[in-house]
Amino acid sequence: MLIEMAIGGAIGKMFYDGNKSLKMDAEATAKYSKAFTREYEAQQLVAQKRNLADKRLENVAKKKKAIINSSLPMFVEVYGQIQKINIQQKDRNFEMIPFSDAEKSGMLQSISVVAKKDFTDKELITGIIFKGFSGMMVEDSKRNLSAARSQLSASNAVYSQAMSIAEVYDAITERSDRIARLLMNMNAMFIGIISESEKIIGNNGLDIRKYSEHDKTVLMMCVNFAVAITKLLDIPVLDENGEIAQKAVEMIQTGEDYLTRINEIINQ
Amino acid sequence: MKADDDMTDEDRKNSDSGITREYTGNRNLWDDKKAKENYKDYVFGENKTITDSKGTVIHRDSQSAKNKYHMKNADGENISTAWARHTAETDHKISLKSLHSHAKNNPFLSDSDLKEIANTPENFQILSKSENASKSADNSATFADHAVMHGKFAQKTAQNVAGKFTEGAVESVKGSAMNIITESLNKLLIEGESLEDTLDYAGEAVIDTAIEGGKQQVMEHLRNFLAQNAEQILAESGNKLLSSIVAQNGIGQILVLGTAIGDSTLKYINGEITDEQFAGEILLNGLAVGISAVVSTSVPFLAPVIMNIAVKVADMINQTNRSLNSYLLNEAVIKKISREAVAEMEYQRIKFHELVQKDLDKWDSTVEDAFRQLIMSSSEDSFNLEGMVAGLDKVLSLCGEKAEFHSLNEWENQLDMTLKLSF
Numbered sequence: 134m135l136i137e138m139a140i141g142g143a144i145g146k147m148f149y150d151g152n153k154s155l156k157m158d159a160e161a162t163a164k165y166s167k168a169f170t171r172e173y174e175a176q177q178l179v180a181q182k183r184n185l186a187d188k189r190l191e192n193v194a195k196k197k198k199a200i201i202n203s204s205l206p207m208f209v210e211v212y213g214q215i216q217k218i219n220i221q222q223k224d225r226n227f228e229m230i231p232f233s234d235a236e237k238s239g240m241l242q243s244i245s246v247v248a249k250k251d252f253t254d255k256e257l258i259t260g261i262i263f264k265g266f267s268g269m270m271v272e273d274s275k276r277n278l279s280a281a282r283s284q285l286s287a288s289n290a291v292y293s294q295a296m297s298i299a300e301v302y303d304a305i306t307e308r309s310d311r312i313a314r315l316l317m318n319m320n321a322m323f324i325g326i327i328s329e330s331e332k333i334i335g336n337n338g339l340d341i342r343k344y345s346e347h348d349k350t351v352l353m354m355c356v357n358f359a360v361a362i363t364k365l366l367d368i369p370v371l372d373e374n375g376e377i378a379q380k381a382v383e384m385i386q387t388g389e390d391y392l393t394r395i396n397e398i399i400n401q
Numbered sequence: 402m403k404a405d406d407d408m409t410d411e412d413r414k415n416s417d418s419g420i421t422r423e424y425t426g427n428r429n430l431w432d433d434k435k436a437k438e439n440y441k442d443y444v445f446g447e448n449k450t451i452t453d454s455k456g457t458v459i460h461r462d463s464q465s466a467k468n469k470y471h472m473k474n475a476d477g478e479n480i481s482t483a484w485a486r487h488t489a490e491t492d493h494k495i496s497l498k499s500l501h502s503h504a505k506n507n508p509f510l511s512d513s514d515l516k517e518i519a520n521t522p523e524n525f526q527i528l529s530k531s532e533n534a535s536k537s538a539d540n541s542a543t544f545a546d547h548a549v550m551h552g553k554f555a556q557k558t559a560q561n562v563a564g565k566f567t568e569g570a571v572e573s574v575k576g577s578a579m580n581i582i583t584e585s586l587n588k589l590l591i592e593g594e595s596l597e598d599t600l601d602y603a604g605e606a607v608i609d610t611a612i613e614g615g616k617q618q619v620m621e622h623l624r625n626f627l628a629q630n631a632e633q634i635l636a637e638s639g640n641k642l643l644s645s646i647v648a649q650n651g652i653g654q655i656l657v658l659g660t661a662i663g664d665s666t667l668k669y670i671n672g673e674i675t676d677e678q679f680a681g682e683i684l685l686n687g688l689a690v691g692i693s694a695v696v697s698t699s700v701p702f703l704a705p706v707i708m709n710i711a712v713k714v715a716d717m718i719n720q721t722n723r724s725l726n727s728y729l730l731n732e733a734v735i736k737k738i739s740r741e742a743v744a745e746m747e748y749q750r751i752k753f754h755e756l757v758q759k760d761l762d763k764w765d766s767t768v769e770d771a772f773r774q775l776i777m778s779s780s781e782d783s784f785n786l787e788g789m790v791a792g793l794d795k796v797l798s799l800c801g802e803k804a805e806f807h808s809l810n811e812w813e814n815q816l817d818m819t820l821k822l823s824f
Binding site for chain 1: 440487544593649725728729731734735736737739740741742743745746747749750752753754756757760761764768772775779786789790793796797799801802805806809812815817818819820821822823
């Protein structure tokens, strides 16, 4: 009787274990799927923010090119009639993203796949003896589920790092937009003053002693605008030595360090 | 468990780990005189005598039988033993010695359990004093009597195992309750899992924890029993070769021993085989799977050694369980670091956002003021040089610079020189 009960119990346990194992495997698959989706979304978030920041930086570059190729030559042509001008043109790399350190760090580190550890020979043999095949099947599924849970936990850290990188790109985008607007407005006023100066020189000739105070003021402000604009051309989107850039690098490096630690544990 | 010599009767009654192994001298641990008297009361009822199946009249009270059958003459000398054939005694159908032999290796039965089972009415019969003295052990017990007693042992064992299991399960669940609740809340609130999934998880976690806790408690009890008994009996055996075999380690041996003691241990615990048979089965099974490399056929196996081997195997089970569960530690570490990472990154992100926002606000405010001043100062009606220069200064403060000329004199004084423009 006891033997029959034991056999019945063993068969029942085998089915129970099999069912439990399948359920755990399904749960593990769902968790892996959620984890990989989250990591994909993290990569997408970084790519999207980077593209946006690149476009806004291109916009700044366009504004600078317009000033260098159009407004400044116009100024030289007009104002050069009353004062000799020496131009020193710099080599400008308009494609450059002026936040190199953060940008280098801004490549989102991927998390290794947390694969379940295979049983060692010792674990397998003793496990089968004492837990049975169905018991070891459940053990295997437990490991798989545990690995999936780890992947999901790690994917949260990856997404958080993506949000930090996105925050830096947002800052670059916002600053770029403001610089572009400033250059555009300054340029509009500069062109107006060049035009006014051209009229004054046309009306009064090149002898500035014949100019009224108002005329002199216009010409002085024309030079002031020209020099000011050349200085604004050098304004950085983010100053590499400034507090914001330092904090950005620190923030991204912190996330990098955490992701490296997680990867090290996974690959142990 | 204390060594038998050191144990009081009270200790034995209270002990829940095994039955005292030595029968000789300990019979009073399992005999129950009161239960025997109660049984006699039950059989005789209001009667002073009964008639047995052979037609013999049996007296409940021995003094009555002695008087009736003239044990002594007028001088007080013993002249007859006939009274013994007519005096009732309560007898165990299956002897205490036999029951003790059957149950002594069961780690889940105690002395008080054996006493309770041995002295149940189903195991009592009324015999005459002389018949009781002359019969050999168990010769009056039928197969059905044995089956009833085996059933009682099985039932009591199951109850005690269940008791141990429940005890372990309850303690384990109590100990893990806070973790399960915390993890469930984490799944629900942080990981965003549905209420249904979270409740499923919590339910399964409680069941798994209870099963694991119960299993551990039963295993711990078994291990303690084996350890205590093996130590005692191995000391008595004094066989150095066997001790050295037990002390050997290695996966091959464990594999062999694990296979070898499987069914045999169950039979041994159930009292179905003797110490010698158990040892024999171990040897045969061991040889069948190649134990010969470890054990010579000439080795006289003894049960205590097997007990000690079982202790080693139990250790191995625990070691394997720890090894099998090591992945959980990795999961816990990854989870901890991930949570710490998310919290730290979020904190730094908030600080960074505040810093950037402060900088942008300052920029916006500066630019707005500067352009308002430039526009107001450059209207045709009131072209204001100071206002224009001040506006330009504000714009250039964004890059730490100032306007080139602040007065007409300053400008006029340099008109003869070359203006340098760098861009």
